[in-house]
Structure formats: C-alpha cells, structure tokens
Amino acid sequence: MSDRPRIRPGRRNRERPRTPEAAGPGVAAQLGVLLRTPARAAEPLLAQAPRPWQRMLPFAVVGVFVVTLLPVTITVLTLNYGLGGGWSGALGVAQTVPLLLAVTRPVRAWAVVLLADTVGALLLVQADHVASCPWPWPPMTIVGYLLLMVCLGLRESVRTMVGVWLATGAVGGALEFFRPAGASTTSALLFVLAGVMLALTGALRGYGDAQRRIAEQETISEAERARRTLLEERARIARELHDVVAHHMSVITVQADSAPYRLPGMAEPVQEEFAAIAASARESLGEMRRLLTVLRGDGTERAEGEKAPQPGIDRLQQLVEATVRAGQPVELSLTAGAAGAARTAPPAVDLSAYRIVQEALANVVRHAPGAATRVSVTVDADEVLVLVVNGPARGAVVALEGSGTGHGLVGMRERVRLTGGTLDTGPLPDGGFRVAARLPLNDATRETA
Template identity: 40%
Template sequence: MNQTTHSQRDDLRSEVRLVRGALNRLRQDLIVDAFAFRPMLPLDDARMTGWSWVPGRLRRHLRWAPHFALAAVAAVVFLGISSVLARSSPLDFVFTAAFSFLLAAPLALTLFRPIGAFWLSGGTLGLAMLAYVVTGSGAEGYGIGFATHTAVMVLVVLRTRPRLAAEMWLTTMAATGVMVLLVPHRVSDVAALAVVTAFALVPAAAIRAWREERRNVVETRTATAEERSRRTLLEERALIARELHDVVAHHMSVIAIQAEAAPYRVKDTPPELATSFSTIRENAVAALTELRRILGVVRSEDPDAFADADPEAPQPTLASLDSLLESVRGAGLIVEAVITGSPRPLPQGVELSAYRIVQEALSNTLRHAPGAEARVEISYVLGGLGLRIVNGKASRLAKPSPGAGHGVLGMRERVQMLGGEMTADHTDEGGFEVAAFIPVSATPGAAEGKTA
C-alpha cells in the first residue's frame, strides 16, 4: 500500500513539474520582453538568387520587399476596416479610425515586435468582444478583429518558432472561454472560431518547423564542409612536412658526414678544431633525431610512426617527370610536355613540390575529365620556376571520385609554402587550368648541384 502511495506521489510530482515547465516556457515566450525589438532582416543572397537579372541598385531595394508588402497589406486592411465600420456602425469617425488602426497596426508591428503585436491584436480583439457583449451591436468589428488576430498569430509563428502557435492559440481561446462563461448568450460561435484559427496556425507552424530544419541542415553541412576542409588542409601540411623532412634530412646527413670526415683530411688536426667538428656532427645527428620524432607526432598519434620507414628513400623531382608522364599515358591520358628555358638544378623542396603539383593536376584530369587531352608546361625563368597544367573538356561522363576533392587545396598549400602564387580555374573551352610560379632565389645554396 505504501509503495503504491509513493508511486502515485511520484507521478503527481512529475505531472506538476511538466505543468510548471510548460507555464515557464509560456512565460518566457509570451511575457518576458514581450515588446522587445526583434526586427525581421532583409532577404539574404541565398533568397535573391532568382533575381540576378534585376539591376544591382534595384536588387538592394528588393531585399526589403516582404517589409513593403506587409506594410501595404496593413494599410489596405486599415482602409477596408474603416470603410466597413463606417457603413455599419453609428460611431463617430474618430472612434472608427482609431479602432481600425488598432486592428491593422499589429500586422505591420510583426516586422519589429512580433510578440508585442500578438498582445496588441489580442487586446483589440478583447475590446471588440467587450463592446459587442455590452452594446449588442458591432458584430462586424468582432468578426474582423478575430480575422486580423488570426492573421497576426500566423505571422508571429512564421517569424518566431513553431511552439508559439499552440501557446498563442491556447491563450486566445482561454481568454475567449472566460468571455463565454460570463456572457454565454452573447458569444456562441467560439468553437467554430477555434477550429478556423487552429487550421490556420497548424500549416504556419509546419512551415516554420520545416524552415528551421532546413536551416539546421544547411548549417550542419557548412560546418561539416569546413571541418573536412580544415582536416584535409592539415593532412596536406603533414604530407608536405613528411616530404620536406626527407629534404632536410639529406642536408643534415651531409653536414654530419662532412663534420665526421673533416678531421681526417687535415694532418695534425688541432684538438680544438676536432672538438668543434665533433660537436657539429653530434648536433646534426641530434637535430635529425628530434626532427623525425616531432614529425612522427604531427603525422599520426604514434610517436614512432616512421620507425620502419626508410629515411634514405629518394623523393621524386622534375628529373622523374618522364616516368610520371608515361604512367598517366598508360592510364589512357593523352598528355604532352613542353619545357622552355634552360633546365638547371633547383632546391630539392622546389623540385619535389613542382613534381607533386604536376602529379596532382594530371590525376585530377584522369578523375574529372576522362577522355580529355592535357598539356604540361614547365618554364625555367630567371626568378624561379613556372608551371602550367591545362586539360580540355571531358569527352565522356566522369565517374564519382572517392577522393576528398581537395587536390587543389594541397597544390595551393605547397606553392604558398614556397612563397609562390597559383591560380586554378575552369577554362573557356570547358577544361581546367592550373598555373603556378615558384620563386627561386639566385643564391649559391639554390644551385646545390654545382657544389657537389
């Protein structure tokens, strides 16, 4: 028995909490800051896509079209109500104009203070009902007031959130119900009005809910795309870091070997000089170890990610371009290469990045432009290296690619890392062009092949 009583008490407390929560939401939605300024924003670019043929200056004004339209509707409603009441009511002109204004103004007020418009419209409806109950005349004003109040509630729902439809409907019907209980013989058509307003508010709430859901989906997709782009950018940077590691490791290895061999090339090497060379070698080896350890952390969660990798594996350069072209030709791509200027040794990082850019551009051609022809232009100029990879229009439909679709991002990151510039865009013939310039300083270190 006690257990049953406790269960009933718990159920009662749960119901009380639900009611209290509903009343609290009702207070927050309809009472707290009811007349706060909540302006409706003009149309954004997404909603103006179908108006691209309109001149720019006029299109800026069209962003405010909903505001102008609603203000015009409110003005028409004011004139119409004034005309109807003037013919059917013996009241003077001033009172009729004031009452018509109170009925029509909430329609325009929904643009700026939607909740306040609901209360103003509801108060005007209450005055109309009270006048009808007291005087027994003015049924037209009572009916028009209910129609305008329903329109205001629909506009408020479309401007705010779906749940306000139920809250405003319940509030309106509760106030009307009180009037019915007080004067039942005067107000007898409330049930029909309740059904009509419900049928008007339900579609409005559904439309608002659909718009909110669509907006959430767009925001989620945008956030996902940004996160994917950011993740791809980090992956590309990590890949570049791995490749540059091999370049730096080569030079550091040369430093270590030269420092170790230098004392044996000089007879009677002073102890101080031998100690300096030993220190140089130790620092070079330590730098190599630290570089590989840090790069392992960047590349993966495993600090020993490169423990089994071959540090001596050569990285491709422009000297390997012929084998790359033969590979893509074997895959069915018709490609020609044109080299202008005098080929010369370039810094290893520049050679590697140039090779990867050509490789990625040709891979994109194979994936996205099947059947198209491609052309690779490499220009050795005084200030650096120019690259241009262009392909024609696809001759057949491209299959969906399983890649992330951020190859251009990786190419751009490589060029920017070396202080260069790059453009990638569609051509007028329907193909795609990648053009890049990588500056190369004319320093002795740039021509490393001459110092070997």
C-alpha cells in the same frame, strides 16, 4: 627563350559561392531565402533578409490589411450591426491599427487587439441588429486576428503560441455567457482557425530554422575540411622534406667526423670544432626524426613507398608514360638538358616540380578523362617553369568526382609557397584547365618573386 610558357598572374579560378539568392528568381528560391532569415528579438520580421524589398515586405502586407480592414470594419459595425458611428470608429481603429505593431512586437499587438475585440464584443451585445449577425467575433475581426496569428507563428516560441491559442479559446468561451439571443456564435471558429494558422506558421518557422542550422553546419564543416586538408598536405610535405634534409645532415655529420683522419696534422681546437659540428648535426637528425614521428601520427615504421628516393624532374618521363598507359593522352615537353639541370636545383624545387605535375595529371584523369593534355617544363639558370594544360573532356557532359580529398590545388599552393614561387590556375575558354607554376632556383629570383 621564345618557347617559355608565359604565366599571367592575377587570373584565378574564383568560384562564386552558391547562396540561396543565387539559385534563381524562382518562387522556391525566394521562399528559401525568407525561411533562412528569421527576425531576431526586437527586430522586424525578415529583418535579416538579403534584399531591401524582402525586408519591407511585412510592413507592406500589414499596411494593406490595415488600410483595407479599417473602413470595412467601421462600415459593417455601423450598417450591419447597428452600432453608433462613434463607437464604430473607435472600435475600428482599436482593432486594426495595432496590427502594425505585429511586425516588430506581435505579443503586444495581440494583447491590444484581443482587449479591443473583447470590448467590441461586449458593446455589440446592445447593438440593434446583432441578433442576425455573427458574434462575438465579426468577420473583419477574424481576418485581422488570423493575420496576427501569422506574425506570432513566424516569430514567437511554441510555448508562447500555445498560451495565445488557449487564451483565445478562454476569452471566447467566457463571452458565450453574454451571447445575445439569436446571434450565431463564432468563438469556436476563431479558436480552430487560430490554432491552424499558428501550427502552419510555426512549422514554416521551424523549417527555416532547421535549414539555417544546416547551412551553418555545412559552412563550419567546409571550413574544417579545408583546414584539415591544408594541415595534412603540410605534414606530407614536411615528411618529404625530412628525407631531403636528412641526407644533407648525414653528409655533414660524416664529413665532420672524418675530417681529422682525412686532414692529418689538424690543430686540437679545429678538431674540437669539427666534433661539435658533428654532434650538432646528429642532434638535429634526432630532432627531425622525433618531429617526423609526430607528423605521422603514430610510431609505426614507414611504408615501403615512403622509403624510396624522392622523385624529381628526371622522373617526369616515367610519370607521363604511366599516365598514357592508363588511357590519358599526354604530351611531355622538356627543354634541352632540363633533367640534368634539375639535379643541381634545390631538392625542394626539384621535388615540388614533380609533385605539381603529378597532382595536375591526377586532376585531369579525375575531372577530364580522355582530354588531350600537354606538360611543359622549362629549366634555366634562375627558375623552373611548369605548365600543364588540358583540353575539354571527351563527351558533352562529364560529372566531376565528388569524393576527392581536395589535396590537389592545396598541395600545389603549399609547395609553391614553400619555394617562394607563384602559381596560376584557372579554366580556359574552350572548357579546359591550366596550371602554371614558377619555382625560383636562387634567393635573388625568390626575392623578386
């Protein structure tokens, strides 16, 4: 047929997940990425960052500080404090180069730097010009030490940070007993600044950990929600199929029980065979009823709506008319004799075609109210083709409903997979949406699909 809707497999509505780095190149987005990727034990800072430049950023920052502080420290100790050139060089290397270790092992770097700073403070007691300079921590020492506090705050636990802070204050207090006459003390300054840096970076690290846990929980919740939706939809399909299969099993039971009366003169073994068939059919009906009770989740009676006969293609006209009365413009196109031909189709295919159209129209009403919609159902000797296409919603912006259960597309996929068919869904260039399903009517077509 020339008017058969063409289904183009392979096109899917694949929405890319919204990751922090996909939010844009803004500073807030990049900060969110860095805060969500803290380093693990024995790993460099930001080792879990998504981009290479972000992983190299801590090494670059610390390297710039070391290259800058090393010559400045040697120069200041030699010229301002009057310390010998050899001692100035040794102290400059001992106080700055270990900062490179802070990227991977900040506690060890802190221990080495604190020891070097303490030795340097004791050596400066005998320097020529120390009386007019800050002591025991020169300005370069304070800058390097604060950088070390940043690395500690982003990496270590609260207990470790408190211990480092108290040790800094204890060493500074102990050095006050050796303070040279006339020197301005910097022990309290470093103690306060170190506490502030540890508090700020620790708070940032805590915020990043909280954001990461929230993201992980959202991922788990989304996966659990999708799994629950799939199970609920399968249970609903199973309940509907029970009504279809139970009818046929009841017919088999009645035919097997009435066979001896309808066919007189039947041999005894044949009568026993029919009795066995009837017993098996009744037992199967009982098993299905018990399974249905489990699927419902309780032992209550079925609702009145579930007692009604299951709909099919012959009920699509009423469905479309009800949707039109609700204010949604829908046009229905059925091939000649589609409703009659559908009566001979397997019940699962007939019911699935109706449910696919029903769920597609429900999605249009929720997400594109007022959009022109066309429903086309084609039934031939081999398959049923269902096509639902809607245009863009009326108005410039339409907010999608966020309270849905997500059963629409899940239910369509489950029904199509049940019948061995194919489903193709996806957006259209003009802003509309398309749902196309192919439901085989026989085993040969199903195997081909």
